[in-house]
Amino acid sequence: KRAILLLLCRSPRPTPQQARVSPMAMAAAAGSSRRVRMDDDELTFETSAGLEVVGSFDAMGIREDLLRGIYGYGFEKPSAIQQRAVVPIIAGRDVIAQAQSGTGKTSMVSLSVCQLVDTNIHEVQALILSPTRELATQTERVMQAVGNHMSVSVHACVGGKSIGEDIRKLEAGVHVVSGTPGRVCDMIKRRTLRTRAIKLLVLDEADEMLTRGFKDQIYDVYRYPPPPQNFRLS
Template identity: 85%
Template sequence: MDPALALADFVFARQEQAAAEEEAMRSPPPFNASPASSHSGAASRLTAQSGTGKTSRISLSVYQVIDTNVHEVQTLILSPTRELAAQTERVMQAVGSFMSVYVHACVGGKSIGEDIRKLESGVHVMSGTLVRVCDMIKRRTLRTRAIKLLVLDEADEMLSRGFKDQIYDVYRYLPPELQVPL
């Protein structure tokens, strides 16, 4: 294959992707909302098909609760995989950088020392996997007192993979006035 054509195909694919992402931001995805079982009434469940811009939409909601003067984790987003947590970090950083909101992905396979340094420097939003987040809480490097929002991204997948106990382990360290959209 001609390298120039391959490059043109790549550039065209990138332009299509950018256009699709821009369209997703203009056209809200069809969310289905329902109350989730909760003794406090602070939980809700949002569902939509893959690729509809859920992360971007949730990011905008997350930024509404962040106080940039408080340099602690205020939103915790739990994901079933490292890749999803990293993708969430990238999407949130794209908007957050304009708002002085600092985001960090806390996942296995990365340096614990880097996670600790990021937390100490002041992260507003942490996207992470259950095992690493539990570890950071138990090490007392992730302080939970300022967390206002817990997002369980793909909660159904985490539950089907048997992470119920780890979700509970994280939840029991969080403030009682917490909001939990699933």
């Protein structure tokens, strides 16, 4: 089963420091790690009934080599949004997550994707779409850091970079692609980015992408992988 994660960057209400988690099945999300993280006591959460709050990375059932990467990156305890989001994501649930910036979104996506990847399969297993090159590249960097001890291969597939380099990397085999819709669409249409092994599609800042006119490109990407899929929204 493929999962979809939709990550929304805007607050659903005008309250300045409110975060909302509203799942298709269960919830998750956050803001980007390049910004200062909010304290958990500044956030208000709305989650689906029965959602379990998991207070430590060790209790999430995360693989040992990934835990080493998480702690090595400097994390000690999951943020409030990670406590609610990671377990549903790695369980393969479809998730819609909405939260303010600075609540741990990028690291949440990174560790969840790394947990789902089988490094023995040298094909793209997770596809993360972001509205900007900077965000896609940031996600690549964080994922490489937390996945350092498990040899996960991540490639940022974005405009402004060499198409030839993208083709070379994808043909060599990567586990995760973090990219912008236009370049990702191009690589799929060239049959360089193969979608048959994708387990998870993440739309990061999905609301931002839709308002910026990426709707058709996102649809083109979505229709290529065979159903069913899991989606995650940021």
